[in-house]
Amino acid sequence: MKIHEYQARELLTDAGVPVPPSHVVQTPDAAMNAARQIGGRTVVKAQVFAGGRGKAGFVKLCESPEEVRSAAEFMLSNRMVSPQTGAEGIAVKRLLVAAAVDIESEYYVAVVVDRAKRCPVVMVSREGGVEIEVVAKENPGAIEKCWLHPHMGLLGFQTAHLITALGFTDKDQAKAAGKVLRGLVDVFYKYDCGLAEINPLIRTPEGEILAIDAKMNFDDNAVFRHKQLQEMFDPTEENPMELRAKDHNLSYIALDGNIGCLVNGAGLAMSTMDIIKLHGGEPANFLDVGGSVTAEEATEAFRIVLADEKVKGVLVNIFGGIAKCDTIAEALITAAKEVGFNVPVVVRLEGTNVERARELLKEANISQLIPAEDLTDAAAKVCANVA
Ligand code: GDP
Numbered sequence: 001m002k003i004h005e006y007q008a009r010e011l012l013t014d015a016g017v018p019v020p021p022s023h024v025v026q027t028p029d030a031a032m033n034a035a036r037q038i039g040g041r042t043v044v045k046a047q048v049f050a051g052g053r054g055k056a057g058f059v060k061l062c063e064s065p066e067e068v069r070s071a072a073e074f075m076l077s078n079r080m081v082s083p084q085t086g087a088e089g090i091a092v093k094r095l096l097v098a099a100a101v102d103i104e105s106e107y108y109v110a111v112v113v114d115r116a117k118r119c120p121v122v123m124v125s126r127e128g129g130v131e132i133e134v135v136a137k138e139n140p141g142a143i144e145k146c147w148l149h150p151h152m153g154l155l156g157f158q159t160a161h162l163i164t165a166l167g168f169t170d171k172d173q174a175k176a177a178g179k180v181l182r183g184l185v186d187v188f189y190k191y192d193c194g195l196a197e198i199n200p201l202i203r204t205p206e207g208e209i210l211a212i213d214a215k216m217n218f219d220d221n222a223v224f225r226h227k228q229l230q231e232m233f234d235p236t237e238e239n240p241m242e243l244r245a246k247d248h249n250l251s252y253i254a255l256d257g258n259i260g261c262l263v264n265g266a267g268l269a270m271s272t273m274d275i276i277k278l279h280g281g282e283p284a285n286f287l288d289v290g291g292s293v294t295a296e297e298a299t300e301a302f303r304i305v306l307a308d309e310k311v312k313g314v315l316v317n318i319f320g321g322i323a324k325c326d327t328i329a330e331a332l333i334t335a336a337k338e339v340g341f342n343v344p345v346v347v348r349l350e351g352t353n354v355e356r357a358r359e360l361l362k363e364a365n366i367s368q369l370i371p372a373e374d375l376t377d378a379a380a381k382v383c384a385n386v387a
């Protein structure tokens with residue numbers, strides 16, 4: 001789960017990280033009023049789940065409330081296109097109006113899960129502000145890392161090491177930087193983050209240390225234990241199909257190709273996508289119905305996969321263990337009756353009650369349904385039918 005910058009700023013503020021004052025608004029008038037309240041120079045920032053806003057023109061420094069008004073008008077009526085959005089861009093519904101700060105230096109500080117080392121890692125760099133991927137590629141030596149014990153978190157000697165790497169020699173600034181690092185790590189541990197990033201952390205000419213942009217995401221499987229995060233969830237920024245699937249206990253992931261995949265189990269989903277690619281096809285999505293799927297959930301699964309306009313063919317690959325093949329067959333038949341198959345649907349079923357399932361499908365005599373012998377046959381057939 002992701003949250004917006006303004007929400008991440010709240011969590012940082014609670015953890016003792018200094019952040020300039022700001023307001024969240026949804027109209028140009030409200031933006032102008034917020035700028036008046038803050039006073040002085042302000043910055044208007046689009047609140048969307050994509051970075052690269054600065055370069056896209058969706059972070060704008062403004063000298064007056066009138067300027068804030070027109071910046072807000074622009075951002076709320078134009079889609080933002082950045083390297084992280086795709087060519088179609090994304091609509092902006094909310095803006096942050098924050099007190100602008102004078103920047104002397106920009107730094108990068110973040111905590112992420114290092115999956116290879118199986119623990120969190122803190123990464124810091126003096127080359128903040130720019131995308132960290134670029135720094136990592138062109139100047140990897142400019143990033144300093146500290147791996148954290150999963151339970152003990154950030155230890156004193158590590159904090160000192162990171163402060164030195166960031167180049168804070170002034171005693172007060174070093175102290176302030178230490179507070180930021182501890183605050184960020186606290187947020188990461190407390191809320192089960194996958195990522196907690198401040199980019200940039202800045203130093204003002206007066207020597208103040210402030211977080212002026214933050215990005216966070218959280219382990220979906222841990223959100224249930226954080227009421228505060230549940231309240232921050234913004235369904236309007238999520239893929240509507242993924243939400244619809246979630247409501248029915250299904251896992252749906254949207255991809256870029258044209259073959260819909262309906263499978264049970266994550267491992268089978270991975271191998272299904274691999275074999276589709278091996279036969280020259282590209283998955284449009286995969287929908288994992290899970291182990292103990294009901295007929296209703298399975299029917300909804302077909303509706304979701306077939307509703308995707310990119311889908312030119314579907315591969316149903318079910319290994320009936322706990323999920324019964326006949327349940328899936330019944331769902332297929334219901335879905336065919338209800339929504340009709342407007343594209344070829346290749347079906348490979350194996351496992352519990354497969355004989356009964358085959359009988360049901362044969363009796364139903366659904367046009368566009370193509371039975372497959374095995375997985376290879378299924379992949380070949382679906383790829384041939386979308387080509
Ligand atoms: P991002 O491009 O989506 O990562 O958005 P950021 O919030 O990080 O802003 C991008 C850049 O805009 C920052 O790296 C700064 O250089 C600049 N910027 C943002 N806020 C301020 C501010 O208050 N004052 C000044 N001088 N620059 C700012």
Ligand code: MN
Pocket residue numbers: 129199200213214
């Ligand atoms: Mn940023």
